[in-house]
Structures are given as structure tokens and as C-alpha cells.
Amino acid sequence: MHKRFVVNIISRVLLFVCFIMLIPLGWAMSDDIHHPEVNAFILTIIIGTIISTVCLWNLRIKKGDYKKLNTKDGLAIVGISWIVLSLFGALPLYFSGVVNGYTDAFFEIASGFTTTGATIFEDIEALPHGILFWRSLTHWLGGMGIIVLYIALLPALGGNASQLYKAEVPGLSVERIEPRIKETAKHLWGIYFFLSLMETILLMAGGMPIFDALCHTFSTMATGGFSTKNASIGAYSPYIQWVITVFMFFAGMNFILHYQLSRGKLKAIIRNEEFKIYFFAAIIVSTLFGFLLSRLEMSESPFRDAFFQVISILTTTGFGTTDFEAWPYLLQFILVLMMFVGGCGGSTGGGMKIVRVYLSVKIGLSSIFQVLFPNAVIPIKFNKKPIPDKLVMTVMSYFVLYIHLFFVGTILFLILESCDIITALTASVSAISNIGPGLGQIGPTDNFAWVSAPGKWLLTFLMLAGRLEFYAIMMLFVPSAWRK
Amino acid sequence: MHKRFVVNIISRVLLFVCFIMLIPLGWAMSDDIHHPEVNAFILTIIIGTIISTVCLWNLRIKKGDYKKLNTKDGLAIVGISWIVLSLFGALPLYFSGVVNGYTDAFFEIASGFTTTGATIFEDIEALPHGILFWRSLTHWLGGMGIIVLYIALLPALGGNASQLYKAEVPGLSVERIEPRIKETAKHLWGIYFFLSLMETILLMAGGMPIFDALCHTFSTMATGGFSTKNASIGAYSPYIQWVITVFMFFAGMNFILHYQLSRGKLKAIIRNEEFKIYFFAAIIVSTLFGFLLSRLEMSESPFRDAFFQVISILTTTGFGTTDFEAWPYLLQFILVLMMFVGGCGGSTGGGMKIVRVYLSVKIGLSSIFQVLFPNAVIPIKFNKKPIPDKLVMTVMSYFVLYIHLFFVGTILFLILESCDIITALTASVSAISNIGPGLGQIGPTDNFAWVSAPGKWLLTFLMLAGRLEFYAIMMLFVPSAWRK
Numbered sequence: 002m003h004k005r006f007v008v009n010i011i012s013r014v015l016l017f018v019c020f021i022m023l024i025p026l027g028w029a030m031s032d033d034i035h036h037p038e039v040n041a042f043i044l045t046i047i048i049g050t051i052i053s054t055v056c057l058w059n060l061r062i063k064k065g066d067y068k069k070l071n072t073k074d075g076l077a078i079v080g081i082s083w084i085v086l087s088l089f090g091a092l093p094l095y096f097s098g099v100v101n102g103y104t105d106a107f108f109e110i111a112s113g114f115t116t117t118g119a120t121i122f123e124d125i126e127a128l129p130h131g132i133l134f135w136r137s138l139t140h141w142l143g144g145m146g147i148i149v150l151y152i153a154l155l156p157a158l159g160g161n162a163s164q165l166y167k168a169e170v171p172g173l174s175v176e177r178i179e180p181r182i183k184e185t186a187k188h189l190w191g192i193y194f195f196l197s198l199m200e201t202i203l204l205m206a207g208g209m210p211i212f213d214a215l216c217h218t219f220s221t222m223a224t225g226g227f228s229t230k231n232a233s234i235g236a237y238s239p240y241i242q243w244v245i246t247v248f249m250f251f252a253g254m255n256f257i258l259h260y261q262l263s264r265g266k267l268k269a270i271i272r273n274e275e276f277k278i279y280f281f282a283a284i285i286v287s288t289l290f291g292f293l294l295s296r297l298e299m300s301e302s303p304f305r306d307a308f309f310q311v312i313s314i315l316t317t318t319g320f321g322t323t324d325f326e327a328w329p330y331l332l333q334f335i336l337v338l339m340m341f342v343g344g345c346g347g348s349t350g351g352g353m354k355i356v357r358v359y360l361s362v363k364i365g366l367s368s369i370f371q372v373l374f375p376n377a378v379i380p381i382k383f384n385k386k387p388i389p390d391k392l393v394m395t396v397m398s399y400f401v402l403y404i405h406l407f408f409v410g411t412i413l414f415l416i417l418e419s420c421d422i423i424t425a426l427t428a429s430v431s432a433i434s435n436i437g438p439g440l441g442q443i444g445p446t447d448n449f450a451w452v453s454a455p456g457k458w459l460l461t462f463l464m465l466a467g468r469l470e471f472y473a474i475m476m477l478f479v480p481s482a483w484r485k
Numbered sequence: 486m487h488k489r490f491v492v493n494i495i496s497r498v499l500l501f502v503c504f505i506m507l508i509p510l511g512w513a514m515s516d517d518i519h520h521p522e523v524n525a526f527i528l529t530i531i532i533g534t535i536i537s538t539v540c541l542w543n544l545r546i547k548k549g550d551y552k553k554l555n556t557k558d559g560l561a562i563v564g565i566s567w568i569v570l571s572l573f574g575a576l577p578l579y580f581s582g583v584v585n586g587y588t589d590a591f592f593e594i595a596s597g598f599t600t601t602g603a604t605i606f607e608d609i610e611a612l613p614h615g616i617l618f619w620r621s622l623t624h625w626l627g628g629m630g631i632i633v634l635y636i637a638l639l640p641a642l643g644g645n646a647s648q649l650y651k652a653e654v655p656g657l658s659v660e661r662i663e664p665r666i667k668e669t670a671k672h673l674w675g676i677y678f679f680l681s682l683m684e685t686i687l688l689m690a691g692g693m694p695i696f697d698a699l700c701h702t703f704s705t706m707a708t709g710g711f712s713t714k715n716a717s718i719g720a721y722s723p724y725i726q727w728v729i730t731v732f733m734f735f736a737g738m739n740f741i742l743h744y745q746l747s748r749g750k751l752k753a754i755i756r757n758e759e760f761k762i763y764f765f766a767a768i769i770v771s772t773l774f775g776f777l778l779s780r781l782e783m784s785e786s787p788f789r790d791a792f793f794q795v796i797s798i799l800t801t802t803g804f805g806t807t808d809f810e811a812w813p814y815l816l817q818f819i820l821v822l823m824m825f826v827g828g829c830g831g832s833t834g835g836g837m838k839i840v841r842v843y844l845s846v847k848i849g850l851s852s853i854f855q856v857l858f859p860n861a862v863i864p865i866k867f868n869k870k871p872i873p874d875k876l877v878m879t880v881m882s883y884f885v886l887y888i889h890l891f892f893v894g895t896i897l898f899l900i901l902e903s904c905d906i907i908t909a910l911t912a913s914v915s916a917i918s919n920i921g922p923g924l925g926q927i928g929p930t931d932n933f934a935w936v937s938a939p940g941k942w943l944l945t946f947l948m949l950a951g952r953l954e955f956y957a958i959m960m961l962f963v964p965s966a967w968r969k
Contacts, residue, residue: 368882397881398852
């Protein structure tokens with residue numbers, strides 16, 4: 002690893018975030034200039050600026066040297082950046098005294114950046130506006146990726162930003178839509194920004210104040226889940242619930258498809274196998290849920306609740322309008338299964354991604370044929386094209402790693418907390434897949450305040466590992482990765 | 486598929502089982518010759534003999550033709566045999582009227598052959614001896630494999646029995662210990678018989694009557710779990726519990742190792758990675774359980790209970806001496822995890838097998854290195870030898886299929902039964918891994934009497950699929966497998 006580069010680039014990103022933090026500072030100041038949160042933001046910005054400037058000053062790099070950036074460096078930069086930004090982003094919460102300690106602040110902000118949406122706050126409505134805005138903003142930055150935003154907006158990383166891009170954007174094969182990575186990053190953030198603007202306008206049209214509209218837009222588009230209300234989206238009108246349902250669905254789509262749609266390429270979307278599964282799964286499962294809920298008379302608006310909750314969990318957003326723990330166990334379990342799956346590759350959603358789960362099913366089934374016909378060559382196809390053996394291995398490895406991490410996470414959680422098995426299982430999958438709520442003691446009406454400090458650190462680790470699809474975080478534990 | 490062969494060989498195996506059924510008939514007659522179970526066995530044997538003789542008569546095959554037997558035929562023979570034998574073996578229970586219907590009888594005997602040990606009987610001690618003996622005997626036959634026994638004892642399958650052998654013996658790569666498959670089968674069954682004899686003698690030395698000693702030996706050596714007592718092994722002395730613990734451990738070992746041990750090759754066992762993991766995992770986990778149970782004062786004999794229960798679950802036997810649902814959730818969950826793992830490859834235990842789980846962890850971790858060093862070739866090693874890429878794929882596919890089947894099983898069980906998620910999850914893994922008990926409504930003190938008929942058929946399917954490691958059962962759903 003080229004440590005000089007790594008620290009240099011992380012410092013730049015940190016400085017960039019200090020700059021972005023001026024926005025929540027603005028909200029805080031407009032609210033009440035004497036509130037402790039104002040000083041908390043100012044102090045944080047000063048600390049961040051000093052640290053990053055000092056690092057940059059001492060680690061100047063010749064422009065041409067950036068070309069040396071390799072895969073290892075890219076992963077390390079992204080992995081460490083996300084940890085540093087979460088540690089740093091927690092400071093305003095800590096300084097302003099809204100949390101019980103630094104662990105809580107770190108948990109909350111890591112949950113923000115990773116778009117998990119798990120909160121330690123028992124009374125969200127009591128929080129000052131600056132803090133509320135900042136936690137929702139971390140969702141938005143983390144959703145499409147803060148380093149991708151940096152690449153899109155700022156110069157100076159040369160032509161080798163693709164290593165960073167690959168490490169931060171989730172999904173199977175990270176496609177570029179433009180030959181230059183900077184252009185790709187610009188387009189993706191452009192679409193993300195445009196969809197966010199649309200949602201904010203539609204939410205405001207439904208009577209939501211601009212502050213709430215912005216915060217909920219950030220959460221929706223990033224498939225995060227933080228709300229500004231204790232009752233989450235249940236506090237709002239049916240119209241608003243439908244708007245958010247639709248935009249959660251958009252956020253769970255591969256953003257490459259949004260790009261192609263914006264170019265009028267409707268065929269691309271119809272031909273995309275992953276999208277078709279996503280679309281029909283969302284509709285069929287929601288409809289079935291709706292029928293069941295209406296037959297069992299478990300909801301006053303069964304179809305709205307069903308669509309909202311299914312899409313909220315499938316996209317790994319984690320917003321709530323109802324307490325789905327009151328639903329039949331079958332429906333609860335289907336929601337848990339969807340937590341494993343998550344949204345599409347290249348979306349802001351978490352989980353294993355539909356494409357991987359789909360391919361894993363195909364690979365599993367083809368292995369039956371392989372046993373029957375040992376000499377046959379059975380290609381695994383995706384979008385009608387055979388995928389290379391190496392990609393097959395990557396998908397399988399990811400699946401296996403995911404399941405192992407899930408079980409290890411559950412065991413560790415059970416060691417650290419005195420809770421039942423369902424709570425531990427769903428805490429683990431909810432953290433790795435960046436959902437937010439689970440079942441049992443972390444159900445849709447609960448929060449994570451009761452979790453011990455070690456338990457919170459564990460979940461934070463799982464959230465970061467899940468958001469960055471393991472490798473960028475796990476590599477930090479590989480000694481040989483640190484060598485030059 | 487060569488249907489003529491398939492039916493021919495299945496008929497032979499059926500006739501063979503009719504012959505074996507004379508033993509429980511003997512027990513039944515010595516007990517009380519006027520008991521309905523005597524007629525039930527006689528009727529079953531007559532039916533089986535007629536059907537198999539008629540089939541054999543109509544489907545005579547020239548001896549040389551057996552050489553045409555291919556992989557497909559081998560899988561089909563084993564898959565269909567096991568279904569036929571379970572259907573057929575259920576008849577004595579059905580005819581004698583000890584069950585509430587044919588579904589219950591089929592469930593019980595499939596649970597027997599697959600060495601699951603899940604029972605629908607609420608009062609086992611009320612059953613007549615012939616039936617008790619038969620259900621335990623199905624364990625013993627299923628443990629090392631009824632078709633392997635047929636190969637070992639009877640002539641006439643020519644040199645192509647290896648397809649059958651491969652399809653019935655579980656594990657990663659089925660090693661032969663002799664060049665001729667018949668000799669291998671003889672050796673394995675010989676060791677199995679010898680260990681069973683030893684256990685029976687040791688149990689009788691502890692004061693167990695010969696009937697109970699035989700039944701429990703069958704259950705132990707096959708890692709089954711049927712007992713003749715309602716309190717399972719909890720009804721017996723500490724000495725007997727320890728004897729069973731040790732023999733469960735033996736049964737969970739790769740039988741190739743037993744063979745090598747019998748040849749004095751002690752090094753083979755010390756060098757075997759899978760055995761080392763099995764050995765140390767059993768000891769370390771049991772000891773930790775013992776410490777925890779003794780500190781929490783949850784057991785009067787914490788270490789005996791811990792060793793017994795850990796080894797019972799790890800080997801997928803499913804015997805009980807205590808109600809482990811009263812233990813801390815952490816311990817319960819570790820037991821559930823061990824249900825996934827199971828014994829060693831080539832043992833009579835179920836589950837994914839230690840070797841596959843171990844390799845899946847290695848493959849998962851090596852994928853991290855692969856991402857860091859994209860051009861490096863990182864071989865996966867087992868017992869210090871690199872394993873071929875094809876085997877890596879096989880292991881991964883099996884892992885993926887297992888997890889998918891587990892989740893599908895859970896969902897279907899939740900659709901069919903009104904039970905909680907933990908019950909459904911553990912019913913699914915318990916059936917696929919051939920354990921027996923689970924948690925919730927199928928805990929160690931419960932039974933499967935409450936499960937609906939469709940639920941029982943589902944679990945029976947999962948048991949058979951799990952015992953035959955999926956392919957022999959799943960291929961039956963592949964239309965092209967039925968073509969010639």
C-alpha cells in the first residue's frame with residue numbers, strides 16, 4: 002500500500018466533508034445561534050480542517066505519482082476514509098451533548114453514512130435541526146458515495162480514480178457509462194441529485210415542510226431510513242407515503258438504468274433481468290402481503306402498508322409506517338429474507354443485491370445438471386450473455402462470505418448482549434445489509450439505545466463491512482495489504 | 486436414464502429389505518405372537534416380495550448390460566430406492582395401527598432411514614418391540630447406506646457399483662480404500678458392524694437390556710436419534726451416557742479413518758485436517774459449554790451434559806439428556822450453528838460436513854486476497870494438497886444450494902404451519918441436516934405429532950434431500966434426467 006497517497010487522499014476527502022458540514026451549520030445557526038450545536042459544528046469543522054491541512058502539507062505528492070494507485074490503495078483509501086469520516090462525523094453529536102457518549106455518536110453517524118438508519122435516539126423529535134439535518138445528510142452522501150462525489154466535483158486525482166470508484170460503488174460489475182470515470186461519477190451524482198430534487202418537490206407539494214422534505218429525501222434516495230419523526234413515515238399522509246414508496250423503488254434500481262432511461266433507452270430496462278426480478282418481486286410480494294393483511298383485517302390500508310413496507314425492506318431503506326412485528330410470522334420471515342437480498346447492483350441499496358442472489362440460484366441449480374452430465378459445459382448466463390468463470394467464483398465467494406459474516410455477527414452479538422436469538426439474527430443481517438430495523442428487541446418500534454457499547458461497535462463494523470461489500474474493510478485486517 | 490436397470494436394481498434392494506425385515510418380525514413374534522404387529526410385518530413382507538419378484542421377472546437384464554450404468558442411473562437408483570424404501574418401510578407401522586395414518590408412518594420411517602430421528606410418537610415406551618426395533622434398524626441401515634450394504638453382501642451388480650456407492654455415501658470426495666468397490670463397501674460395513682458390536686457390549690455391561698442396547702447402538706452408530714425411552718438417553722446412567730457420547734463421536738468420524746486406524750496408520754488421523762477440526766471443536770465447545778453451565782448452575786452434571794449435547798448435535802444424532810432450551814440463548818444458537826455443520830465427510834453424520842464448511846471459509850477468505858492481488862493464483866489447500874478448481878466449485882455450489890434449500894424449507898414450513906420463526910428455521914435445518922430436534926415447538930422435549938400432513942411431507946422431502954446430499958433427490962425433478 003502506498004501510505005503517503007492513502008493518507009493524502011483521505012485528508013482531501015476529510016477537508017471536503019468539513020466544507021459540506023457548513024450546510025448543517027447553516028441550519029443550526031438559522032435555528033438558534035446560541036444553541037450548543039452551533040459551537041459543536043464549528044469546533045468539528047476547525048478540528049477537521051486543521052488535521053487535514055497538516056496532513057496534506059506534510060504529504061505533498063507530485064501530480065504524476067497518482068498513477069501508481071493500485072487496487073490495494075483504492076480499497077484502503079475507501080475503507081479507511083469511511084471509518085475516518087464516521088469517527089469525524091460523530092463529533093458534532095458528541096460535542097453538542099445530544100448523545101450519552103462518543104460510542105453512540107459514532108454508531109449513529111456510521112449508521113448514517115452506511116445508509117443503515119439504525120438509531121440510538123429514543124426521541125428523535127427532541128433533536129435540534131442542525132443535528133437532524135447532518136444525520137440525514139450523511140445518508141445522502143453515503144448513498145451514492147462520498148468519494149464518488151469527490152471524484153465528480155473536484156480535480157486532481159488524475160486518471161486513476163477508477164480504483165476508488167470500484168471500491169465504493171456496490172454491485173457485481175461496476176459499469177462505466179462514460180469512458181472517463183470522472184464523467185461517470187458526474188452522471189451518477191447528477192441523476193441522484195435530479196431524483197432527489199423531484200422527490201423534495203413532490204413531498205413539499207404534499208404539505209411537508211422543506212426541512213422534513215429534504216431530510217426524508219436524503220433518507221429515501223440513499224435507502225437510509227433516518228426520519229425526523231418518532232413515528233417515521235407513519236406520521237405523514239397517504240400521499241406522502243406513496244411518494245416515498247415510489248422513490249424508494251427508484252433508489253433500489255441500478256443507477257445505470259436511470260442513466261439509460263434518461264437517454265430514452267427504454268429497451269435497456271426491459272432487457273435487464275435484474276430489473277425485471279426486482280420489479281415483479283416488489284409487485285407480487287407486496288400484492289400478496291396486501292391480500293393477506295386485508296383478509297386478516299390487520300391493517301386499515303393493507304395495500305399501502307404492504308407496498309410501503311415490502312419496498313422499504315427490499316431496498317434496505319428501513320422506513321416504517323406500521324409495526325410489522327404484529328403481522329403473521331410468515332410475512333415477518335419474508336421481510337427478513339428480503340433483508341438478505343437487498344436492492345439491485347449499482348443502486349444505493351444494501352444487501353447481497355438481487356443480481357448476486359439470482360446468479361447464486363442459477364449456479365446452484367446448474368450444479369445439479371453438472372452432476373448429472375459431468376462432461377457438459379454449462380455456462381451461467383446473465384442478460385442472455387454467459388458470465389466468465391471468474392465472476393461466477395466472485396459471486397459464490399461473496400455469498401459464502403456474507404453467510405459466514407452473518408453467523409459470526411449473530412454469535413458475537415449474543416455474546417455481548419442478553420437478547421433472544423431472533424433479535425441477534427436480525428441485528429446481524431440488518432447491520433450487514435444496512436437496513437436499520439429487525440425483529441424482537443430491534444423491531445420497527447424499537448431503537449438501538451439499549452445495546453451495550455461493545456455491541457454498538459460490533460454492529461458499526463458490520464454496517465461498514467456490508468456497505469463497502471466486505472473487501473475494503475476486511476483487507477485492513479490482512480497484514481500483507483499494509484506492505485508497500 | 487436406463488429405466489429397466491433402475492427398476493431392476495431397486496426391486497433387488499426391496500427384496501433384500503424384505504429379507505432384513507424378518508429380524509423385527511422375529512422380535513415381534515417372540516414378544517407376543519398374537520399382537521397385530523406380527524401380522525403387519527408378515528403382510529408387509531409378502532407385499533414387498535410379490536412386487537419385487539414381479540418386477541424382477543419382467544425386467545430381466547443380461548449380466549453384461551450392467552456396465553451401461555452411468556452417473557444418472559446411479560443417482561436415480563439411489564434417490565428412488567430411498568423413497569421407495571421409506572414408503573415401503575412405513576407399512577408395518579401403518580398396518581399395526583400404532584400411527585394415526587400413513588403420513589405419520591412414512592414420516593417416522595423416512596426419519597429413520599435418513600438418520601434424522603424426528604419422531605411423531607408422543608409415548609415411545611407404549612410401542613411394541615417389533616416396531617421399536619424396526620425403527621431403530623432403519624437408522625442403522627440408512628447410516629452406512631442400504632445400497633452400500635447390498636453391494637457388500639450380494640453379487641451381481643458387476644463392476645459398476647461405484648456409481649451407486651458414490652451416490653449414497655456422503656462427503657466431499659468419496660475415497661475408496663480398495664480398488665474394487667465391493668471390497669470398500671465390505672470394509673466400511675465391517676468397521677461399522679464391529680463398532681456397533683463394541684457399543685452393544687459396553688451398553689450391556691452398563692446394565693442395559695439387550696433390546697435397548699441394540700436399538701441405541703443402531704441410533705448412535707448411524708447418528709440417528711431414535712430412542713426406546715421417552716426421556717431419551719436422560720433415562721440412563723452416567724456411564725451409559727458417556728459410552729454413547731464416545732460412540733457418537735466415532736460415528737461422526739470419516740470411516741476411512743477408522744479403516745486406517747484399524748491398519749495401525751495412526752499418522753493418517755493426525756494429518757487429517759478435518760478430523761483435527763472435528764476433534765478440537767468438539768472438545769473446546771463442550772468444555773466451554775460445561776464451564777458456562779456450571780457457572781450458571783444450570784445443570785447437576787454440567788460437563789457430562791455439555792459433552793453429550795454438543796457431540797449429539799454436532800454429529801447430527803439428536804439424542805437428548807437435558808432440555809437445552811433452558812440453556813442461555815448463546816449456547817442454543819451455537820447448537821443451531823453446529824446443526825448446519827454436521828459431522829465429517831464419509832461419516833454417518835448429516836449436515837454440510839466439516840470439510841465443506843472448512844473449505845468454504847478458506848475460499849471466502851482467499852477471495853479477499855484475490856481482490857487485493859488480482860493477478861495472484863491462490864490455491865485452496867486441504868490436507869496440504871491444493872484441491873482442483875472443479876472441487877472448489879462443487880463445495881461452493883453445495884453451500885449455496887444448502888442455504889437456499891434451508892430458506893425455502895423455512896418459508897414453506899411457515900406457510901403450512903402456524904408456528905413461530907425459530908421453530909420453522911430449526912425445523913428446516915434439523916430436517917436437511919438429519920438432526921431430529923430443533924428449538925421452539927420442536928425442542929428436545931417436544932415431538933412432531935403436531936405438524937400437519939403437508940408439513941410432514943415437506944420435512945420428509947428435506948430429510949431425504951439432505952441425507953443424499955441433494956443431487957440424488959433433486960435430479961428427479963429434472964425432466965432431461967428421465968430421458969434415455
